[in-house]
Amino acid sequence: MRIVVAFVFITIATINISFCRRSSSVGCLQSERLALLRFKQDLIDPANRLVSWTSGVEDCCIWSGIVCDNLTGHVLELNLRTAPLNEYATPAEDEAYERIPRFLGSMQNLRYLNLSLNSFQGVIPPQLGNLSNLQVLCMGDYWRSMLPVENFWWLSRLSFLKHLDLDGVDLSNSSDWLQVIHTLPSLVVIKLSYCKLHHFPPKPIANFSSLASLDLSGNHFEGPIPDGLQNLTSCRHLDLSYNLFNSSMPSWLYRLRNLEELFLWGNFLQGSMDGLGNLSSIKALDLSQNNFEGGMPVSFGRLCNLRSIFLVGDRLNEEISQALNIFSKCVAKVVESLDFTDAHLFGPLTYQLGRFKNLKSLSLVNNSISGPIPRSLGELSSLEILYLSYNQFNGTLSEIHFNNLTRLIGLGASGNSLTFKFPPQWVPPFKLLFTGTLSPSIGSLTSLQSLNLRKNNFVGEVPLSLQNCTKLVKLDLGENEFVGSVSAWIGERFSRIKILILRSNKFQGLLPRELCHLTSLQILDLAYNNLFGNIPRCISNFSTMMRKSEMDDDIEYLSNDYFNLSFIEDALLVNKGEMAKYSTILKFVRKIDLSKNNFSGGIPMGVTDLSTLQSLNLSHNSLTGKILENIGAMSSLESIDFSGNQLSGEIPQSISNLTFLSVLNLSNNKLSGRIPSSTQLRTFSASSFTGNELCGPPLSNNCTVSVPNRGEKERNEDGVDWFYVSMALGFVVGFWSFIGPLFFNRRWRCMYFQFLNRLQDKLGSVKDVISGYDICTNFHLSLALK
Structure with missing residues (x-):
């Protein structure tokens, strides 16, 4: 079984605080050293990162990833963090995963435990409830939801817990999840996104009054936004996105005056957005992909701390100038991101655009906004992203629109009738990422x-x-x-x-x-x-x-x-x-x-x-086929890579002529035979030729020529191979047995060439071969041999 440890970071409480250096005679505690060795046994380390973790090294404080207290020798940190996993990757069908080690529950001084983005499987061990000093617990990984929880009550013993991240943990069978969380008075951050939750009790939860951040996005809640959340008086971050809420906005939501970030996108909320204008502290507001009515509320003009607003896919059904006019006072001075993609806006884009001096991102994609783009666009010197595609814009965009946009990295304007016109000497003041x-x-x-x-x-x-x-x-x-x-x-x-x-x-x-x-x-x-x-x-x-x-x-x-x-x-x-x-x-x-x-x-x-x-x-x-025989004619070649094909045959000798060649890869083909024996080719490693049927240096397998057994038997003590001698003599005897009578007997010569003349009528080629010689009287051996 295999574990990919993406991030483990453990902090163990110290007894004393000291700025003194740890004495060289003080090593790590024996009990903690043994615990680390046991931890290593439960892991498979394909990258060999724990090679220093060995019983032969007494001081575990010098092991890779270990940080100890300078005075006491207590292990403070265990950091085995590697590169993040591809968040879209899914496990292979035959990939096996290890369970979370139960003995982690024996580290009772542990304060910080982050096992997120790993490949653990199985039920979360209830032994983690023994970590009575734990303040931070992170086990989230909503791309690899493999950790179901059947009994959640072990969590209630973590009375000092402040930060709980269980994103992606399967809580569908934990009907008591909310009651358990209610027993944790110190909680400040709760992250339970994509946990397959579906039930929220209607009564208010008193202990939520100290909560600063709550994320319940990506679950299966439906119906109205639960009134049980109305005591979130200290909450600054609330994310209820991507659920099935289908009511109007509850009135208690407007009383959360400390709220700075509110994300409600991807629901079926309806009615007016007007009451949200009372959230005077709001900085980020995402209401996208809902069914709100009535257009942009005038009350939004009072959101003087607003930094970003997203209304993607909402049916505003109003002029763009009217929507921007609502923000034209205090909001225009501070807002950094406006996303009105597919928001059913129409009409011309007016000079008001120039008021948004701090705007970094503007998206108006897929609306019905028409007319030319105002020159006031060029006043948005902070702009980084500008997406205007698929509208009804026309007219010309010139250097006047872009000369001050020195920070622009993204521009989209397709699906319009715009003309770009710039003088030949104009150099853009930005570098786009399109x-x-x-x-x-x-x-x-x-x-x-x-x-x-x-x-x-x-x-x-x-x-x-x-x-x-x-x-x-x-x-x-x-x-x-x-x-x-x-x-x-x-x-x-x-x-x-x-x-x-x-x-x-x-x-x-x-x-x-x-x-x-x-x-x-x-x-x-x-x-x-x-x-x-x-x-x-x-x-x-x-x-x-x-x-x-x-x-x-x-x-x-x-x-x-x-x-x-x-x-x-x-x-x-x-x-x-x-x-x-x-x-x-x-x-x-x-x-x-x-x-x-x-x-x-x-x-x-x-x-x-x-x-x-x-x-x-x-x-x-x-x-397929062979490497070209005259490849050596390409005298300037410095690099050849033909690897991973189905090329066959021998490596041509002419490749030795490529004196400038410094990179050669012919591996994983169907090449055969001896590698040309040149000094040039011997400078390459064996990996240049592996995966073929080649032999000779730099490969370890030598080329050998097998000698027929018959020849071995006929070889005498002096080393003479009579097989080859007899073969040569046989050729000489056979040759002169045929040529001799033609050479010395004129009658045989005439009869033989008369036979060839008769074949001439059928084959039509012999006369050309003998080229007009008198075959009976002027015969030359040299001609006959031709």
């Missing part, structure tokens, strides 16, 4: 020469309008979520392109032959996609990869003088297995990377014409 689909308006930038959209969250297909950007020299769409096929128009329209990077997307289908028209291409990176079929033979058309470039032959990436003077083009490339940034030497790089696709067929012969290619990666495809 999400959503790439706007069709990108095609209006007809003078665009370099487009770098790498590592964003773009989805969908590459817009057809991009083919209007015929002056592109560099196109980098790598590390996004683009789908569809690699368009043929890339090869037809981008005749100047030198760098084409579509790496790490979801492109699929055949690779179009039109790409072979890109004769200026020097970097082609299509790795990590779903492309299939044969690699086009016309790959040899990449003429820039065929000729040597002199150092003084400065390849102009951008023809505009301003750009040439202002910056040097750069690109992120994977070379020799590592990602690196290339800038000043980029113009000298020649690289093809088609790895991690589904290409089949053989390696195209034309690739060996690319004599200046420096890196060729075709790994992890389904390529």
